[in-house]
Amino acid sequence: MDPDSDLKTPVSAKMQGQRSTGKSSVDRSGDQAAATERSRSVALLIETSNAYARGLLKGIASYMHENELWSIYLPELGRDSGPPEWLKRWKGDGIIARIENDAVAAAIQRLDLPVVDVSAARHIPEIPYFEINEVGVGRLAFYHLQERGLRNFAYCDEPRFRWSQLRRDGFAKYVAAGGFECNVFQPKRGAKGQQSALSEREQLTHWIKSLPRPVGVLACYDIKAQEILDVCREQGIRVPEDVALVGVDNDEVLCEICTPPLSSVVPAANRTGYMAAKCLDSLMNGEKRTKLCNLIEPLGVVSRQSTDVLAIDDPDVAIAMRFIRDHYSEGVNVRDVLKVVSISRRSLESRFQNTVGRTLHQEITRRRIARVCQLLNESDLTIAQIAERSGYQNEEYLSVAFRRAMGMPPGRYRRGEPVDID
DSSP states (O other): OTTTTSSSSSSSGGGOOOOOOOOHHOOOOOOOHHHHHHHHHEEEEOOOSSHHHHHHHHHHHHHHHHHHOEEEEOOOOTTTTTOOGGGGGGGSSSSEEEOHHHHHHHHHHHHHEEEEESSSOSSSOOOOOEEEOHHHHHHHHHHHTEEEEEOOOOEEOOOTSSSHHHHHHHHHHHHTTTTTOEEEEOOOTTTTTTOOOOHHHHHHHHHHSOOOOSSEEEEESSHHHHOOOHHHHHHHHTTTTTEEEESSSHHHHHHHSSOOOOOOEOOHHHHHHHHHHHHHHHHHOOOOOOOEEEOOOOOEEEOOGGGOOOOOOOOOHHHHHHHHHHHHHOOOOOHHHHHHSSSSSHOOOOHHHHHHHSSSHHHHHHHHHHHHHHHHOOOOOOOHHHHHTTOOOOHHHHHHHHHHHHOOHHHHHHHOOOOOOO
């Protein structure tokens, strides 16, 4: 049986059937003209069953379309799958993989090829990896829930995955910084780390019923959030009035089919895949890669009905929050906010700070910076155009504010350099 019979069709159709020897085309032939006629063989050990992984593949495809088409080998994999059988006999040029278990890691290491990891699990610490800044996921989710006036927060964990642990720690960090406590759900497992789906569902139900209300909940990913919605419906718990819920991955089909539609943090999966492909290309060209950790900031939160609530008891603070939310990109300032609230500036500032944890000016700035980050990640707009769309007078004002908030200029952020925000 052909060992490659279970592979998908290579991307470079004109080169189907050709195989590489593990070196670049230039090194194999020594002839530039011949090199341009060959496409490198690249294995993508990435599952296709979830929105984030498909986003990675789209980013990889974008890089190839802008540069060189590779012959792609894409097996059918699940998150917990071992390595495909053909991999041990494969003669390719490079690999991009979500290395989620020791078996896949061992198989990849035996090949001695350029490899880029797109998993947070870190089974091969010495190779470069590209991953969403999971602490940033927690930060965005917390701010999204806090700005709705919520003062109780909870996280639904999947502790067997490192990315869930990182999201949990990031969310808890910002909850604590805001002066609140974070209630964490971690299912109890048996001695062998196993339990039935029914047992875990019962534990989840008990936990949700025990939470103080109203509460803002971050689920580790959209599928877990869907399960929480099911439990709330079964128990007569109102969403978003009692439980305001945020998922992660923004799987649009899943989020829209949920009842109610699910708000979700948007990871920069396309950008992560693009940057991983760019890195692999440089490795296959023989370049040295000294920077291993490459964290890509999430894009933002898509707000849907599951968080469509404003749990602020103070009506004047609620009016101010709505005004900022609706007009921050129009260049408004604190004086404009005061025009819609019939109390003194000192009184509003004090009550807003006590309720939200930030001043009026800080809230306007936070929303503008979040919009700038989104446009830097999602668009090719110039800095001047982004300034116009996010409420800044000009490019210089934006650059100063962005550097102060993010610790780097906008250009460096757009290039995907890591950010550490306290």
